[in-house]
Amino acid sequence: MKKILTLICCTILLAATSCKKETIVGPNTTQTIVFTVNGSTGWALGNNGATYSTVLDVPEIDSYAVAHDAVLVYISFDGGTTYEQVPEVYGGTAYSFSYVKGSIQIDAQTSTGSAPVKPGAATVKVLLVQGT
Numbered sequence: 001m002k003k004i005l006t007l008i009c010c011t012i013l014l015a016a017t018s019c020k021k022e023t024i025v026g027p028n029t030t031q032t033i034v035f036t037v038n039g040s041t042g043w044a045l046g047n048n049g050a051t052y053s054t055v056l057d058v059p060e061i062d063s064y065a066v067a068h069d070a071v072l073v074y075i076s077f078d079g080g081t082t083y084e085q086v087p088e089v090y091g092g093t094a095y096s097f098s099y100v101k102g103s104i105q106i107d108a109q110t111s112t113g114s115a116p117v118k119p120g121a122a123t124v125k126v127l128l129v130q131g132t
Contacts, residue, residue: 031060031128034080039121043108052108052116059102060128066101070129073097073104080123093117 031073035056037043043052062073074083075095086106087096096105104126108119 009122029130031130033058033060033126033128035124035126037106037122037124038118039119042121043118045116045118047107047109050109050116052118054106056104056106056126057102058099058104058126060100061102061104063101065128065130066099068131070131071093071099071104072127072129073106074125074127075106076125077120080125083123083125093119 024104036052037056038090042054045051046053062065065071073086075086075090076083076092084090084095087094089095091110092111093108093116095106095108097106099105106124109116
């Protein structure tokens with residue numbers, strides 16, 4: 001009985017020690033860029049009247065950044081007190097973003113598929129996480 005119990009304990013010990021968690025901490029840097037989107041002229045209706053969009057000029061997103069870095073977008077409708085991470089459904093509106101070299105496009109459409117409501121003035125925070 002002791003041999004069986006010893007074998008079971010050794011098997012459990014070997015299984016537990018074979019797991020490895022690896023955390024990679026590198027010399028990443030983060031750059032934050034803040035934009036203000038005008039509520040009356042900053043959002044344009046497109047996509048056959050289904051989506052409001054705004055395009056932000058971000059020259060920091062170059063070809064290397066598109067291929068290797070991470071882009072995070074946060075949006076605030078209260079002057080920068082509270083930020084919501086995009087993509088997000090906020091107040092019945094679904095926000096998403098896409099980016100290419102030099103710009104970010106933020107889209108807003110209703111989460112129910114009904115006619116979109118034009119977003120108001122917004123503060124947009126863009127974080128560029130630069131890898132190695």
